[in-house]
Amino acid sequence: MACGQGDRRETGKVAAIHGRHDNVFCGELACGAEIIGEKGRFGMNMRFAEQVRVEVERKGNAACVGIDPALERMAGVLLASCKSDGGGQPDAEELLTRFGRLIVDAVADLVPVVKPQSAYFERFGPAGMRALETVMRYAKKKGLLVVLDVKRGDIGETSSAYAEAYLGNGPWAEMVDCLTLAPYMGPDSLEPFARVAMRTGKGLFVCVRTSNPGAAYLQNLIAEGKPVYAHVAEMVAGLAERQGVAGYSDMGAVVGATLASEAREIRAMLPKSLFLVPGLGAQGGSLAVVRDCFDADGGGAIVSSSRGVNYPVGEFTSLDQLGEAVRQAARSFVQDVQSCRTAVV
Amino acid sequence: MACGQGDRRETGKVAAIHGRHDNVFCGELACGAEIIGEKGRFGMNMRFAEQVRVEVERKGNAACVGIDPALERMAGVLLASCKSDGGGQPDAEELLTRFGRLIVDAVADLVPVVKPQSAYFERFGPAGMRALETVMRYAKKKGLLVVLDVKRGDIGETSSAYAEAYLGNGPWAEMVDCLTLAPYMGPDSLEPFARVAMRTGKGLFVCVRTSNPGAAYLQNLIAEGKPVYAHVAEMVAGLAERQGVAGYSDMGAVVGATLASEAREIRAMLPKSLFLVPGLGAQGGSLAVVRDCFDADGGGAIVSSSRGVNYPVGEFTSLDQLGEAVRQAARSFVQDVQSCRTAVV
Numbered sequence: 185m186a187c188g189q190g191d192r193r194e195t196g197k198v199a200a201i202h203g204r205h206d207n208v209f210c211g212e213l214a215c216g217a218e219i220i221g222e223k224g225r226f227g228m229n230m231r232f233a234e235q236v237r238v239e240v241e242r243k244g245n246a247a248c249v250g251i252d253p254a255l256e257r258m259a260g261v262l263l264a265s266c267k268s269d270g271g272g273q274p275d276a277e278e279l280l281t282r283f284g285r286l287i288v289d290a291v292a293d294l295v296p297v298v299k300p301q302s303a304y305f306e307r308f309g310p311a312g313m314r315a316l317e318t319v320m321r322y323a324k325k326k327g328l329l330v331v332l333d334v335k336r337g338d339i340g341e342t343s344s345a346y347a348e349a350y351l352g353n354g355p356w357a358e359m360v361d362c363l364t365l366a367p368y369m370g371p372d373s374l375e376p377f378a379r380v381a382m383r384t385g386k387g388l389f390v391c392v393r394t395s396n397p398g399a400a401y402l403q404n405l406i407a408e409g410k411p412v413y414a415h416v417a418e419m420v421a422g423l424a425e426r427q428g429v430a431g432y433s434d435m436g437a438v439v440g441a442t443l444a445s446e447a448r449e450i451r452a453m454l455p456k457s458l459f460l461v462p463g464l465g466a467q468g469g470s471l472a473v474v475r476d477c478f479d480a481d482g483g484g485a486i487v488s489s490s491r492g493v494n495y496p497v498g499e500f501t502s503l504d505q506l507g508e509a510v511r512q513a514a515r516s517f518v519q520d521v522q523s524c525r526t527a528v529v
Numbered sequence: 530m531a532c533g534q535g536d537r538r539e540t541g542k543v544a545a546i547h548g549r550h551d552n553v554f555c556g557e558l559a560c561g562a563e564i565i566g567e568k569g570r571f572g573m574n575m576r577f578a579e580q581v582r583v584e585v586e587r588k589g590n591a592a593c594v595g596i597d598p599a600l601e602r603m604a605g606v607l608l609a610s611c612k613s614d615g616g617g618q619p620d621a622e623e624l625l626t627r628f629g630r631l632i633v634d635a636v637a638d639l640v641p642v643v644k645p646q647s648a649y650f651e652r653f654g655p656a657g658m659r660a661l662e663t664v665m666r667y668a669k670k671k672g673l674l675v676v677l678d679v680k681r682g683d684i685g686e687t688s689s690a691y692a693e694a695y696l697g698n699g700p701w702a703e704m705v706d707c708l709t710l711a712p713y714m715g716p717d718s719l720e721p722f723a724r725v726a727m728r729t730g731k732g733l734f735v736c737v738r739t740s741n742p743g744a745a746y747l748q749n750l751i752a753e754g755k756p757v758y759a760h761v762a763e764m765v766a767g768l769a770e771r772q773g774v775a776g777y778s779d780m781g782a783v784v785g786a787t788l789a790s791e792a793r794e795i796r797a798m799l800p801k802s803l804f805l806v807p808g809l810g811a812q813g814g815s816l817a818v819v820r821d822c823f824d825a826d827g828g829g830a831i832v833s834s835s836r837g838v839n840y841p842v843g844e845f846t847s848l849d850q851l852g853e854a855v856r857q858a859a860r861s862f863v864q865d866v867q868s869c870r871t872a873v874v
Contacts, residue, residue, distance in 0.1 A: 254686055303687045307694035309662060309701060313655040337711060338680055339741035341599055342648045349652035356654060366682060368713040368736060370743030391713060396684035398715030402760060405752035412757060415747060 232362050232387030233432030233458050235329055237483060239296035246478075247521040248297040248331065248460070249514055250490025251319060253283040253304045257495045259506050262286070277311040280304075284319030286503065287494060290510040292326040294518055297486050299460075302334040320359035329361045331460065335391060337366035337373045347380040351388075362387035364438060364460070367416045371423070378423045381434040387458065388434055392416045392450055395440025395463025413446070417453040424456045432458050432484065439477055441469025441487070447476035451484075459485040464492075464520065474524040487521045577707050577732030578777030578803050580674055582828060584641035591823075592866040593642040593676065593805070594859055595835025596664060598628045598649045602840045604851050607631070622656040625649075629664030631848065632839060635855040637671040639863055642831050644805075647679040665704035674706045676805065680736060682711035682718045692725035696733075707732035709783060709805070712761045716768070719780075723768045726779040732803065733779055737761045737795055740785025740808025758791070762798040769801045777803050777829065784822055786814025786832070792821035796829075804830040809837075809865065819869040832866045 230238065240246045255263075262283060266274035288298065300323075305316035320330050336346045350356045350363050365377055367390050374390060381388050393403055393413040403413040417437065424433035436458035439450050451459070459477045463469030464487055477485040496509035575583065585591045607628060611619035633643065645668075650661035668675050681691045695701045695708050710722055712735050719735060726733050738748055738758040748758040762782065769778035781803035784795050796804070804822045808814030809832055822830040841854035 252687070254690065301683075301687055303681075303683060303690040303694070307690050307699050309694075309699075310655045310658040311700075313658050317654060335681075335683055335711070336648075338646075338648060339739065342597070342646055345599065345648040345652050349648070349654075354652050354654075355656075366680070366711045366713050368711050368747060369739050369741055370746035370748070372741055372743035394684065394714050396714055396717055398717035401715035401764065402713060402757065403715070405750075405757065405760060407750035407752040407757065412747065412750065412752065415750060419746065 231385040231429065232329070232381075232434060233436070235361065236296065236387075236458060236486060237432075239329055240483070240486070243294065243296045245295065245518045245522045246482075246486045246525055247295040247514070247518045248299050248486045248488040249287065249291045249295050249493050249517070250333070250488055251284050251287050251298055251300040252490045252494055253280045254494075255279070257491070258283065259495075259500050261500045261503060261506055265503055276308040277315045280308065280312060280315035281318045284315065285322050286507050287510060288319065288323045288326055288328065290507045291493070291514045292323075292328055294511070294514050295328075297329045297331055298323050299331040299333050299488055299490070301490065302332060317356070317359065320356075324359055330359060331362040331364065331387070331389065332356070332360045333364045335364050335366045336377075337369055339369055339373055340376070343373050343376040344380075347377045351377065351384055351386040352380040357384065357386070360386070362389065362436070364388075365390045367391060367419065371419050374419065374423060378427065378435060382427055382429075386434065387436055389436040389438050389458070389460040390416065390420050392420065392437040392454075393439050393442075393446055395442050395469055399440065399442075414449065414453060417450050420457060421454055424454070432456055436460060438462065439485075441473040441477070444470075444473045444476050447473050451477060451479075457484075460488060461485050462488045462490075464489055464517075471520060471524050474521070478525055482525045487524070489517045493517055576730040576774065577674070577726075577779060578781070580706065581641065581732075581803060581831060582777075584674055585828070585831070588639065588641045590640065590863045590867045591827075591831045591870055592640040592859070592863045593644050593831045593833040594632065594636045594640050594838050594862070595678070595833055596629050596632050596643055596645040597835045597839055598625050599839075600624070602836070603628065604840075604845050606845045606848060606851055610848055621653040622660045625653065625657060625660035626663045629660065630667050631852050632855060633664065633668045633671055633673065635852045636838070636859045637668075637673055639856070639859050640673075642674045642676055643668050644676040644678050644833055644835070646835065647677060662701070662704065665701075669704055675704060676707040676709065676732070676734065677701070677705045678709045680709050680711045681722075682714055684714055684718055685721070688718050688721040689725075692722045696722065696729055696731040697725040702729065702731075705731070707734065707781070709733075710735045712736060712764065716764050719764065719768060723772065723780060727772055727774075731779065732781055734781040734783045734803070734805040735761065735765050737765065737782040737799075738784050738787075738791055740787050740814055744785065744787075759794065759798060762795050765802060766799055769799070777801055781805060783807065784830075786818040786822070789815070789818045789821045792818050796822060796824075802829075805833060806830050807833045807835075809834055809862075816865060816869050819866070823870055827870045832869070834862045838862055 263274050266278045269275045305312040323330050348354045350360050365388055377388055405412045420435050420437055424435040427433045433456045437454055439459045439461055441461050441463040461474055461477045474487055493513045496513045500506040608619050611623045614620045650657040665675050693699045695705050710733055722733050750757045765780050765782055769780040772778045778801045782799055784804045784806055786806050786808040806819055806822045819832055838858045841858045845851040
């Protein structure tokens with residue numbers, strides 16, 4: 185094995201990173217081929233894209249449920265269930281953990297993937313980070329794939345630090361199957377992530393065309409005859425190509441469900457990339473666009489909803505009742521996603 | 530006071546955010562005018578840009594020292610100074626804290642600003658976040674301005690969550706004076722940060738033109754007759770304009786020290802923005818470019834170096850010796866920065 189010691193993954197310990205600094209910058213995507221064997225020792229022989237395929241098949245749908253603990257939206261019964269922080273407010277770590285576990289319990293047998301949004305946890309500093317860790321561990325234990333939504337992206341060694349932390353030999357890697365990335369800083373901002381993902385079999389979703397109202401401002405500018413998002417897609421395609429893996433590569437793409445023509449264009453440019461498709465709920469995306477993100481055989485995409493599932497409408501007098509409402513919202517979302525997928529197949 | 534309760538800032542407590550959810554989405558930049566008064570109660574009447582001006586004047590230079598604890602580069606004497614984590618490696622929280630405090634002690638009376646890079650702390654999960662908190666508190670205590678380099682950017686409520694966490698009423702806000710942002714998702718990804726900064730007097734640096742080798746891939750594409758980075762600059766200018774503050778606005782820009790013509794072009798587009806100029810050391814930026822980032826009166830920019838100051842060359846047998854070498858490296862960097870600034874004035 186070229187890039188040793190991959191089984192030392194103690195949370196918060198220097199050992200996990202410093203002990204193998206010889207390969208943190210091992211430099212070559214090519215070394216990945218040997219390292220895939222390393223993963224076998226963790227009982228996960230499959231790369232992320234393959235795991236997604238299997239789990240979508242097993243659960244019968246390609247839905248991904250976000251975990252976005254926005255306190256402003258939380259049900260009173262959940263807030264009241266937590267011990268106080270001493271100042272008359274619920275303890276942040278307990279609240280975020282309870283919220284995350286409630287969502288996981290409600291959807292674990294329904295959907296293949298969950299997507300915690302890091303911002304809502306980071307917001308509470310170390311207490312939030314501990315909650316994020318607990319929730320992701322719990323999701324893994326329940327058999328879910330975990331996409332951590334962090335939209336990171338930086339240069340050189342900083343990207344390497346993020347990549348190792350979340351996908352490599354850092355404290356988060358055993359709970360995270362896949363990460364979201366921001367592309368503005370160019371190929372060298374993504375390459376360290378691609379290199380580590382190649383080694384460990386983890387997945388990446390690069391923001392290519394997002395679903396927010398202001399996305400078009402930069403992403404749809406026409407440069408050299410095509411939109412900026414198409415340049416980003418090319419960058420992703422180039423990295424995917426270099427990986428040379430069979431089937432889907434580790435280089436996935438975030439493609440908002442906003443315009444069918446864009447989805448088709450990006451799908452054609454990224455035949456080897458899994459799509460993460462947000463925007464179907466609160467952001468007003470359309471089912472028709474989601475259809476165009478799937479392959480001809482109904483694979484190749486997972487469709488994400490956060491708010492619509494996390495915050496069902498109604499008054500709840502018990503956590504069981506709230507959990508049941510989340511489960512019903514997830515069922516309804518799954519049906520929407522399935523109607524797109526079966527329309528393709 | 531329109532957006533009350535700003536003085537409850539207990540780390541990791543829900544109270545700090547949930548107790549004032551009525552104004553997390555208060556919506557209007559305009560409310561900032563009233564809220565500036567709120568800051569007075571913390572003994573910080575000045576906005577970030579004004580604080581920079583005063584501190585640059587007081588310290589006699591516009592240098593910013595990064596705090597990038599990359600374990601692979603750390604001096605043996607520092608590693609050896611930490612207690613063991615039980616597995617024969619130094620304890621991560623202690624190591625990161627010691628490193629950060631050593632840098633702060635070495636440069637506190639020399640430079641006005643430090644810039645911790647979040648990635649190197651996040652890498653260690655909650656232990657790293659605790660270290661980041663300690664280091665930033667220490668820097669504040671020593672009278673330094675703190676720019677937290679996180680390059681965040683997301684949509685709608687998620688950006689609001691980040692903004693409140695780091696600049697508003699979240700657990701990080703009392704240690705952070707300014708944040709770096711990524712622009713790919715468009716104006717609505719930056720606006721929540723602008724809104725919170727306006728309210729609290731904090732600063733922002735949006736990545737306009739970065740200094741990494743691959744930056745040009747997207748940033749220099751020509752769209753509608755100008756490079757993509759100029760479109761980003763326009764977006765920043767638009768937000769700065771809306772703020773309507775006197776002097777420099779809260780909307781600063783990251784402008785790499787790579788090409789003088791670009792620096793001049795961006796300076797002309799962003800007359801109200803402070804520049805954060807990286808790239809002078811390891812990334813090969815030039816002093817001539819740095820000159821073009823300053824105003825005619827030698828204000829308007831801070832120049833950043835991380836690796837060159839953090840990791841002085843040599844063998845060190847004591848922490849004092851290491852600290853002295855960091856101090857010498859900082860002195861040398863300060864001289865370089867000053868030579869640019871005085872050439873302007």
